[in-house]
Amino acid sequence: MQQTRLDTARIRAARQVIDPVFLDTPLYRCEALEPALGCAVSIKLETANPVRSFKARGTEVVTTLLADEDSRAAVCASAGNLGQALAWSGRGRGLDITVVASRFATRAKLDAIRALGARLELVDGDHEMARERAAAIARHDGIRLVEDSLDIETCEGAATIGLELVDTTTSFDAVLIALGGGALATGVGHVIKELAPATEVICVQPQGAPAMTRSWHGRRVVTTDATDTIADGVAGRRPLPAVLADLLLVADDAVLVQEASIIAGMRLLLDHAGLVVEPSAALGIAALIENRDRFAGRHVATVVCGGNVDMAAYHRWTGAASPP
The missing domain is CATH 3.40.50.1100 (Rossmann fold)
Known part of the structure; x- marks a missing residue:
C-alpha cells in the first residue's frame, strides 16, 4: 500500500493514552438484522461511552x-x-x-x-x-x-477502531464506514488495508452531502454550495486535500444513500438491535438496504459511530413512540 499520512506504530501507541472507557468497544454479529438485509452483519458499537461517539x-x-x-x-x-x-x-x-x-x-x-x-x-x-x-x-x-480529519491525531485515534476490527477471529468481507470529514474512514481504512487488505473498505455518505464522495470518484476536491441531510455529523461541503489523498489510498469504494434509507436504517437498528443512533451512525445499514445484491451472502461489519440525537426529531423520523 502507498503511504498515507498515518503511521501504524503511532496508532498502536495511541491506545496507551486513550482513556480505556473509549477502547475495546463491543463488536458482535447482530443476527436479528440479517433477514432484513440479506447478509451477515457485525456491529462495532461506538456509542457506549461518556460522549456517545468515536470522536x-x-x-x-x-x-x-x-x-x-x-x-x-x-x-x-x-x-x-x-x-x-x-x-x-x-x-x-x-x-x-x-x-x-x-x-x-x-x-x-x-x-x-x-x-x-x-x-x-x-x-x-x-x-x-x-x-x-x-x-x-x-x-x-x-x-x-x-481540525478534525486534518489533524493526524484525530485520524490515528479513530484508527484504533481498525485495530480492534482486525484483532478478532472473525474476518470480514467488507467494512462500511460513515464518511464526513474523513478521520474515521481514513483511520480505519489505513489499518484494514495494511493488516487485512482482502477486506473491502466502503465509505458511505448521504446524497444530500456528497462532496467527499464526489471528490473520491473524481480524484480531486469537489465542493458543494450547500448540504441537505438529517445526518448533520457528515454534512461537510469542502473536503480537505490532504484527507482526500489518504482516502484515495485506503477506500475501495464510496457510495451515496438516500435520506429514506438512512431513516430506515435507524429504525432497523432500533427494532432489531435495540440501538438509538444518530443518522450518521445508520449510514452503513442504509448502504446495505440499497445494495442487497452486492452484499448478499457476505459478512459485513459497520461502525455505529454516534448516538447523540435530538429525541424529538428521532421520533419524527422513525415513527417510534415518544416516551410518556
Missing part, C-alpha cells in the same frame, strides 16, 4: 500532546460530537476549550458541550462558517486549532 479516541490523543506541551487552551469547530469529545478530554487535562458550532446544530449536542464545561460560540451559518470562526479565534488568542 474521543482522537481528542484523547490531541489533548495528551497539548498537556505534554504545557498548552492551556484549544478551539475547534464542530457539528456537535467533536466538540463534546474535545470538551471531555480537555476537562480531564486542565485545558480551556472553546467550541464553535452552527446555531442550527442539534440542540442535544450543544447542551452536552456546555454541560462539559466548554465555552460554546454559535455562528449564523453552517459548519464551514464555524470552521472559519474557529480558525480566527485560534489566530487571535494564539491557541491550538483542533
Whole structure:
C-alpha cells in the first residue's frame, strides 16, 4: 500500500493514552438484522461511552500532546460530537476549550458541550462558517486549532477502531464506514488495508452531502454550495486535500444513500438491535438496504459511530413512540 499520512506504530501507541472507557468497544454479529438485509452483519458499537461517539479516541490523543506541551487552551469547530469529545478530554487535562458550532446544530449536542464545561460560540451559518470562526479565534488568542480529519491525531485515534476490527477471529468481507470529514474512514481504512487488505473498505455518505464522495470518484476536491441531510455529523461541503489523498489510498469504494434509507436504517437498528443512533451512525445499514445484491451472502461489519440525537426529531423520523 502507498503511504498515507498515518503511521501504524503511532496508532498502536495511541491506545496507551486513550482513556480505556473509549477502547475495546463491543463488536458482535447482530443476527436479528440479517433477514432484513440479506447478509451477515457485525456491529462495532461506538456509542457506549461518556460522549456517545468515536470522536474521543482522537481528542484523547490531541489533548495528551497539548498537556505534554504545557498548552492551556484549544478551539475547534464542530457539528456537535467533536466538540463534546474535545470538551471531555480537555476537562480531564486542565485545558480551556472553546467550541464553535452552527446555531442550527442539534440542540442535544450543544447542551452536552456546555454541560462539559466548554465555552460554546454559535455562528449564523453552517459548519464551514464555524470552521472559519474557529480558525480566527485560534489566530487571535494564539491557541491550538483542533481540525478534525486534518489533524493526524484525530485520524490515528479513530484508527484504533481498525485495530480492534482486525484483532478478532472473525474476518470480514467488507467494512462500511460513515464518511464526513474523513478521520474515521481514513483511520480505519489505513489499518484494514495494511493488516487485512482482502477486506473491502466502503465509505458511505448521504446524497444530500456528497462532496467527499464526489471528490473520491473524481480524484480531486469537489465542493458543494450547500448540504441537505438529517445526518448533520457528515454534512461537510469542502473536503480537505490532504484527507482526500489518504482516502484515495485506503477506500475501495464510496457510495451515496438516500435520506429514506438512512431513516430506515435507524429504525432497523432500533427494532432489531435495540440501538438509538444518530443518522450518521445508520449510514452503513442504509448502504446495505440499497445494495442487497452486492452484499448478499457476505459478512459485513459497520461502525455505529454516534448516538447523540435530538429525541424529538428521532421520533419524527422513525415513527417510534415518544416516551410518556
